[in-house]
Amino acid sequence: MTILVTGGTGYIGSHTAVELIERGYEVIIADNLSNSSESVLDRIEEITGVKPKFYLIDLTEREPTEKIFEENKIDAVIHFAGLKAVGESWQKPALYYRNNITSSVVLAEVMAEHGCKKLIFSSSATVYGEPKSVPISEDFPLSTTNPYGTTKLMIEKIYTDLATSDKEWNITLLRYFNPIGAHKSGLIGENPNGIPNNLMPYIVKVAAGELYQLSVFGNDYPTPDGTGVRDYIHVTDLALGHVASIEKMTEPGVHIFNLGTGKGYSVLEIVNAFEKVNGVKVPYVITARRPGDIPMCYANPDKAKSELGWETKLGLEDMCRSAWGYAVNKLKK
Numbered sequence: 001m002t003i004l005v006t007g008g009t010g011y012i013g014s015h016t017a018v019e020l021i022e023r024g025y026e027v028i029i030a031d032n033l034s035n036s037s038e039s040v041l042d043r044i045e046e047i048t049g050v051k052p053k054f055y056l057i058d059l060t061e062r063e064p065t066e067k068i069f070e071e072n073k074i075d076a077v078i079h080f081a082g083l084k085a086v087g088e089s090w091q092k093p094a095l096y097y098r099n100n101i102t103s104s105v106v107l108a109e110v111m112a113e114h115g116c117k118k119l120i121f122s123s124s125a126t127v128y129g130e131p132k133s134v135p136i137s138e139d140f141p142l143s144t145t146n147p148y149g150t151t152k153l154m155i156e157k158i159y160t161d162l163a164t165s166d167k168e169w170n171i172t173l174l175r176y177f178n179p180i181g182a183h184k185s186g187l188i189g190e191n192p193n194g195i196p197n198n199l200m201p202y203i204v205k206v207a208a209g210e211l212y213q214l215s216v217f218g219n220d221y222p223t224p225d226g227t228g229v230r231d232y233i234h235v236t237d238l239a240l241g242h243v244a245s246i247e248k249m250t251e252p253g254v255h256i257f258n259l260g261t262g263k264g265y266s267v268l269e270i271v272n273a274f275e276k277v278n279g280v281k282v283p284y285v286i287t288a289r290r291p292g293d294i295p296m297c298y299a300n301p302d303k304a305k306s307e308l309g310w311e312t313k314l315g316l317e318d319m320c321r322s323a324w325g326y327a328v329n330k331l332k333k
């Protein structure tokens with residue numbers, strides 16, 4: 001079975017490509033390298049022994065996207081490609097709408113023209129906006145608090161409409177919670193450009209001495225220690241959620257799953273676990289809340305467990321150890 005992985009040189013895409021290849025799938029990657037590097041292909045080869053076929057293309061462009069389907073018989077697509085920085089999406093909303101939505105529409109049109117109607121889309125817990133309670137189930141009301149989140153919600157709606165109009169479509173919308181960590185080999189991981197926005201990459205840079213200290217955004221939330229609580233999921237568990245989804249793609253229609261652990265950790269719990277597991281110091285200071293942040297967000301992952309037979313296996317220690325392992329590996333090079 002041949003799977004096109006868009007955004008496959010990126011953080012989650014590369015981990016998913018590895019898990020697919022290791023299970024015998026043929027993987028083709030398409031990426032414009034706007035937030036990743038071609039060297040990831042060599043790392044995937046180092047881990048799996050297979051270097052995936054690669055198309056350096058922008059999925060907002062129709063012709064190069066068509067070329068992939070003309071040159072290959074694609075059975076299913078996992079669509080990771082997209083821009084994902086919440087803050088940047090406020091500065092450049094048009095870029096986010098054009099990039100994320102145009103690429104998703106062009107991809108679906110080209111797929112349909114070539115008779116490929118199995119699609120998995122990277123959505124996000126951000127589509128739940130400010131949830132009324134936790135844990136969050138798939139049937140909770142949807143809303144967004146930033147342009148990035150709105151692109152995800154709009155693409156979910158576009159894909160749902162497609163499946164309504166054409167009963168042959170088989171579409172899975174996967175709503176990820178907070179992916180962190182890296183592959184156990186230390187060869188692939190999260191590699192943000194510049195100063196990271198997200199907690200774990202920031203902690204890693206502080207521990208490495210590249211950044212002075214972590215700002216903990218608020219300790220006056222209605223949470224056990226006052227800092228924000230999130231559902232951190234190991235990127236390898238997340239990747240395996242995609243494998244499970246591919247394997248269960250038998251029924252046409254739209255299928256929606258939360259991919260999370262069901263357990264929330266606070267910012268300070270993450271900092272403490274990281275220090276303990278890796279024997280490093282992460283100096284921090286409490287600062288004001290970050291605008292747009294919610295107090296608590298964690299998944300009810302029961303639907304993925306019962307329908308996909310998938311659940312997370314790796315805990316917080318694995319997440320912290322592997323994130324640091326990847327960083328140390330990079331520092332050595």
Ligand code: NAD
Pocket residue numbers: 006007008009010011012013030031032033034035036057058059060079080081082083084099103122123124125176177178179
């Ligand atoms: P990433 O930036 O590491 O990977 C995305 C990849 O898409 C990059 O390699 C980038 O170069 C590529 N890309 C972007 N626009 C493209 C285009 N027009 N054409 C071709 N390639 C393009 O991000 P990630 O963390 O691996 O996220 C993957 C997907 O999961 C994204 O859609 C993201 O919105 C979603 N998601 C991520 C998180 C998270 O916290 N990392 C949470 C929820 C959802």
Ligand code: UFG
Pocket residue numbers: 084086124125126127176177178197198199200202214215216217218227228229230267290293
């Ligand atoms: N935080 C800090 N200091 C930092 C960075 C983050 O205290 O320097 C805190 C935040 O306030 C929050 C927690 O750490 O309480 C997690 O923040 P992240 O930025 O790592 O993650 P978010 O939950 O804000 O958002 C992430 C992605 C979104 C996605 C969402 C749900 O950035 O795109 O998870 O999947 F939508």
